[in-house]
Amino acid sequence: MRIGVIGGGQLARMMIPPAVELGVELRVLSESEGSSAILAATAVGDYRDAETVLAFAREVDVVTFDHEHVPQEVLAALLAEGVVVRPSPAALAVAQNKLVMRERLTALGVPCPDWARVESADDLAAFLADHGGAAVVKTPVGGYDGKGVRVVHDASEVADWFSLGGPLLTEELVSFRRELAQLVARRPSGEVAVWPVVESMQRDGVCAEVIAPAPSSVGAIADMACDIATTIAEKLDVTGVLAVELFETTDDRILVNELAMRPHNSGHWTIDGSRTSQFEQHLRAVLDLPLGATGTHREWTVMVNVLGGPIGAALTDRYASAMADQPTVKFHGYGKEPRAGRKVGHVTAIGDELDEVVYQARAASAFFEG
Amino acid sequence: MRIGVIGGGQLARMMIPPAVELGVELRVLSESEGSSAILAATAVGDYRDAETVLAFAREVDVVTFDHEHVPQEVLAALLAEGVVVRPSPAALAVAQNKLVMRERLTALGVPCPDWARVESADDLAAFLADHGGAAVVKTPVGGYDGKGVRVVHDASEVADWFSLGGPLLTEELVSFRRELAQLVARRPSGEVAVWPVVESMQRDGVCAEVIAPAPSSVGAIADMACDIATTIAEKLDVTGVLAVELFETTDDRILVNELAMRPHNSGHWTIDGSRTSQFEQHLRAVLDLPLGATGTHREWTVMVNVLGGPIGAALTDRYASAMADQPTVKFHGYGKEPRAGRKVGHVTAIGDELDEVVYQARAASAFFEG
Numbered sequence: 205m206r207i208g209v210i211g212g213g214q215l216a217r218m219m220i221p222p223a224v225e226l227g228v229e230l231r232v233l234s235e236s237e238g239s240s241a242i243l244a245a246t247a248v249g250d251y252r253d254a255e256t257v258l259a260f261a262r263e264v265d266v267v268t269f270d271h272e273h274v275p276q277e278v279l280a281a282l283l284a285e286g287v288v289v290r291p292s293p294a295a296l297a298v299a300q301n302k303l304v305m306r307e308r309l310t311a312l313g314v315p316c317p318d319w320a321r322v323e324s325a326d327d328l329a330a331f332l333a334d335h336g337g338a339a340v341v342k343t344p345v346g347g348y349d350g351k352g353v354r355v356v357h358d359a360s361e362v363a364d365w366f367s368l369g370g371p372l373l374t375e376e377l378v379s380f381r382r383e384l385a386q387l388v389a390r391r392p393s394g395e396v397a398v399w400p401v402v403e404s405m406q407r408d409g410v411c412a413e414v415i416a417p418a419p420s421s422v423g424a425i426a427d428m429a430c431d432i433a434t435t436i437a438e439k440l441d442v443t444g445v446l447a448v449e450l451f452e453t454t455d456d457r458i459l460v461n462e463l464a465m466r467p468h469n470s471g472h473w474t475i476d477g478s479r480t481s482q483f484e485q486h487l488r489a490v491l492d493l494p495l496g497a498t499g500t501h502r503e504w505t506v507m508v509n510v511l512g513g514p515i516g517a518a519l520t521d522r523y524a525s526a527m528a529d530q531p532t533v534k535f536h537g538y539g540k541e542p543r544a545g546r547k548v549g550h551v552t553a554i555g556d557e558l559d560e561v562v563y564q565a566r567a568a569s570a571f572f573e574g
Numbered sequence: 575m576r577i578g579v580i581g582g583g584q585l586a587r588m589m590i591p592p593a594v595e596l597g598v599e600l601r602v603l604s605e606s607e608g609s610s611a612i613l614a615a616t617a618v619g620d621y622r623d624a625e626t627v628l629a630f631a632r633e634v635d636v637v638t639f640d641h642e643h644v645p646q647e648v649l650a651a652l653l654a655e656g657v658v659v660r661p662s663p664a665a666l667a668v669a670q671n672k673l674v675m676r677e678r679l680t681a682l683g684v685p686c687p688d689w690a691r692v693e694s695a696d697d698l699a700a701f702l703a704d705h706g707g708a709a710v711v712k713t714p715v716g717g718y719d720g721k722g723v724r725v726v727h728d729a730s731e732v733a734d735w736f737s738l739g740g741p742l743l744t745e746e747l748v749s750f751r752r753e754l755a756q757l758v759a760r761r762p763s764g765e766v767a768v769w770p771v772v773e774s775m776q777r778d779g780v781c782a783e784v785i786a787p788a789p790s791s792v793g794a795i796a797d798m799a800c801d802i803a804t805t806i807a808e809k810l811d812v813t814g815v816l817a818v819e820l821f822e823t824t825d826d827r828i829l830v831n832e833l834a835m836r837p838h839n840s841g842h843w844t845i846d847g848s849r850t851s852q853f854e855q856h857l858r859a860v861l862d863l864p865l866g867a868t869g870t871h872r873e874w875t876v877m878v879n880v881l882g883g884p885i886g887a888a889l890t891d892r893y894a895s896a897m898a899d900q901p902t903v904k905f906h907g908y909g910k911e912p913r914a915g916r917k918v919g920h921v922t923a924i925g926d927e928l929d930e931v932v933y934q935a936r937a938a939s940a941f942f943e944g
Contacts, residue, residue, distance in 0.1 A: 221590070
């Protein structure tokens with residue numbers, strides 16, 4: 205069994221451990237020699253080049269992804285040669301373009317914020333007028349970690365984006381209590397596995413902290429989150445892991461914010477907190493193997509991202525003090541150079557008392573700041 | 575931080591996942607291209623050749639081992655060049671030769687079976703006469719998984735070994751209730767971490783099943799096992815993981831059977847059952863990083879080895895049926911060709927009811943037989 209991953213970031217990197225444990229061969233097509241998943245990087249090349257990707261794909265049983273950026277033309281070339289691609293290009297198309305995503309989810313009856321496709325400043329001004337003078341504007345493609353997203357009160361604030369041509373997505377500024385994320389996995393034969401819904405805290409548009417399960421999420425909220433993610437996975441025929449970022453609104457609705465059809469930052473807690481990690485599950489799902497149990501080891505798991513990282517030092521240089529302080533915490537480094545705002549690692553704490561678990565995870569991550 | 579492992583078997587292989595998670599670089603000097611740890615095998619060569627090992631060792635911060643077979647002359651050459659070797663060659667010498675092991679442990683006051691160094695059939699006949707006419711005879715070096723060990727009732731049964739020259743080790747045939755194993759880790763600065771003592775079941779001299787913790791092992795037995803392993807680690811200045819195989823005798827004593835100064839089959843359960851696996855702990859210990867917590871996720875963890883493996887098939891070919899049957903079990907494949915008696919993988923179940931956990935692990939492993 206040989207899996208090929210396109211993209212060599214930390215998500216591909218974190219697929220290596222379960223591949224090694226399972227005895228499944230993992231190959232990675234990386235953008236550069238210095239990538240996070242360099243250990244398994246059997247090829248280095250441009251994922252936008254069909255020949256490069258085809259040469260890589262011919263040597264594996266199934267192709268999957270570290271990111272959503274492989275162009276549809278390249279994906280079409282893979283399908284034309286009979287390569288097994290999971291998730292499928294048709295499903296991926298929905299995750300690649302936020303306008304397409306809103307159209308498809310709305311057609312499926314999945315609850316979304318009010319949204320509109322805006323082609324011009326006038327379109328946006330009309331949307332603003334209808335929504336209390338404030339809205340979120342997003343570039344349909346290429347955004348991540350808060351990039352390509354702006355809160356605006358006037359259409360002029362995205363004049364630069366309009367000047368590039370092409371439509372933009374605008375959405376109501378949702379009044380939400382908190383952000384949630386629902387992770388599911390689905391295999392081609394149809395089986396779906398669901399982890400508990402989690403609370404995700406953002407800082408500057410980047411995921412900073414995840415609490416699993418989301419506190420007070422039993423009952424209606426958990427059911428809605430699970431239904432939404434399962435519906436999306438099934439109706440869009442997603443295979444592999446699907447992460448659905450959600451708003452829990454102040455008027456008790458659950459609305460879809462974003463989708464990712466791959467392992468996702470909101471699921472890193474599963475490595476240490478769940479019977480089956482999202483990375484193991486993704487491998488099992490794309491191989492069409494039965495999915496693993498998604499129960500948790502303890503009542504609570506808290507994951508804190510290491511953002512930026514120690515200035516002028518490697519993450520591992522701080523291990524001696526951090527590990528001495530927090531012997532129960534698990535430490536994860538992505539082998540990336542620390543840089544402002546960059547995700548260079550994460551820490552995870554598990555236990556049965558939420559206050560203690562939050563304290564341990566935050567205390568451990570503090571050793572890597574500045 | 576760069577660790578070099580000499581030997582490319584499944585123990586080196588299972589160090590890869592925690593190295594990737596921690597963001598620590600692992601390099602492996604493997605005996606062959608087809609080794610179990612091939613993913614991290616940065617060099618292929620003979621561990622008995624000082625030049626080969628030195629060239630490998632110069633590029634890493636610390637050298638450690640997948641096995642005990644590196645000759646002392648090669649280890650001395652590493653020390654002479656200032657290479658950091660953990661465990662130290664002086665400690666390893668005790669694990670490399672069973673006669674040396676018995677001499678050192680006896681000098682330390684650690685309880686062992688009655689034993690003698692026998693140079694001839696007459697020596698052995700005398701030992702047999704003193705021990706009810708039965709004894710165990712072992713070759714001092716090179717034995718593993720039951721090889722180099724014979725139960726004898728007459729000195730002629732090891733005439734072939736005597737004919738090779740050199741002394742043999744003979745030991746009383748211990749009347750034991752069961753076999754236990756105590757795993758500890760120690761770092762150069764002195765910190766020791768202890769996992770619960772486990773019960774280890776052998777089949778044809780090979781570890782077949784491990785139950786963690788050993789049932790009914792609270793109190794005196796657990797204390798004795800812990801004291802013995804900690805004493806050995808400290809007095810022999812062992813760094814990294816130390817596994818001590820023990821007999822629980824029918825007259826309530828705990829005697830040392832064998833030692834291994836590296837991760838050990840009796841500790842594979844820690845990958846899925848403990849906060850810190852023996853492989854992560856070994857990396858932390860040889861890097862002199864603080865050791866991780868050794869608590870367990872659930873009351874019970876049961877590990878069953880896959881011995882031999884499916885005839886004419888890869889382990890992974892049976893995953894579809896095994897995983898469907900046992901969704902909570904974790905599956906581990908070593909990337910080795912199935913062959914009679916060979917350890918090609920293991921499965922682990924965790925839970926709070928021992929009968930269920932044993933059932934799940936055995937049921938899962940049964941899918942890989944024949």
